[in-house]
Amino acid sequence: MNLDKREIIAKRAAEELKPGSIINLGIGIPTLVTKFINPDDFFIHTENGLLGMKELESDEEFDPLIVNAGKMAVGEEIGASYFDSATSFSMIRGGHVDVAILGALQVDENGQIANWAIPGKNILGVGGAMDLLSGAKKVIVSITHTAKDGRIKLVKECDYPITSLRAVDAIVTDLGFFERVDHEWVLKEIMPNSSLEEITKNTEFHFKVDQDIN
Template sequence: MNIRERIARRAEKEVQDGFFVNLGIGMPTLVANYISDNKQVVLQSENGLLGIGPYPTKENVDPDLINAGKETVTAIDGASYFSSAESFAMIRGGHINLAILGAMEVAENGDLANWMIPGKMIKGMGGAMDLVHGAQKVVIIMEHVNRKGQPKILKQCSLPLTGKKVVNRIITDRAVIDVTDQGLKLVEVMEGYTVEDIQNSTEPELIIADDLK
């Protein structure tokens, strides 16, 4: 199991039966492939699709059916299509139970930076700005460290912010960490790592949950 799949499989556990969920661009879209058959979940996309299915196989690719990241997708039975204005009304109106998004940096107070690296060409923030404020819960999935081995969970973000104090939970290839009023709480340690490993690769001091898994 590769790192991205490992993270996506763990993130699926955040999805509850009956939820309306928005999956961000990149790794979060993989979560759709692992949603349990025992759960009835409706996936929403900012470009106007309610009822996204798993990634298409080569045989059932429809180039006209895409998500907000311009990736081809499938639609479940009963899916509906509408304008992006209506889609953002759902998001801003608080009707999305859960948003699973990627990130470049997360701060200990829940600040999120996930849309821009200075000096790199970028089209814009997209729907992330609305999702982090409109969704009832925001879960971030990402690798715990960057390509240089440096922490991505920081005392303070250095990159331009998507939103302030908006993250509820962080899921990485090494740990599950909750953002609380007292600080970051380590609630799960992934197989192959120790609490010491997680703290050494996380800039802020972690609170260790009493029921650590």
């Protein structure tokens, strides 16, 4: 299977998920995770009020009333449940989401992310990311290592407004996979067609290299 950069990131993020988990997928690359998991093994939660979301099959007719938080048409699993936003966010804040996979504009050395506002541009609001960062048991960031203009996303310190004080647990990019261990970033895996030199060149924050890295 030939995968593009975004799909490679999503596939690697999917490998971090354990069957039986309740997961929430942010907008962008995280939504592609559904391509690489068996929907029968997970409960996908979306903050606009659905537990039991699935990706639409190619020949499946979509219902315009069933969308995810990014307003994309989605399907529903047998036994799916619907609820209002207050209930949905109570589930998030109450610690009932096992894993949240989010996008980000920046991730810094302390593990904090900025993903909702760029100074000088229109601000749409922080959305559900702040709640997911506070309430999800594990948070994985799935992003390209650099922006289209070459801007580095893994920075020493976020200079965009941060989303939450909580540190994220892992980062998946098209160049590598990082985990946060004892308050430090550790490079655990180098992606195919990447190298340690390329990762170092395009990463501002300090990180250690796992001794068992491939």
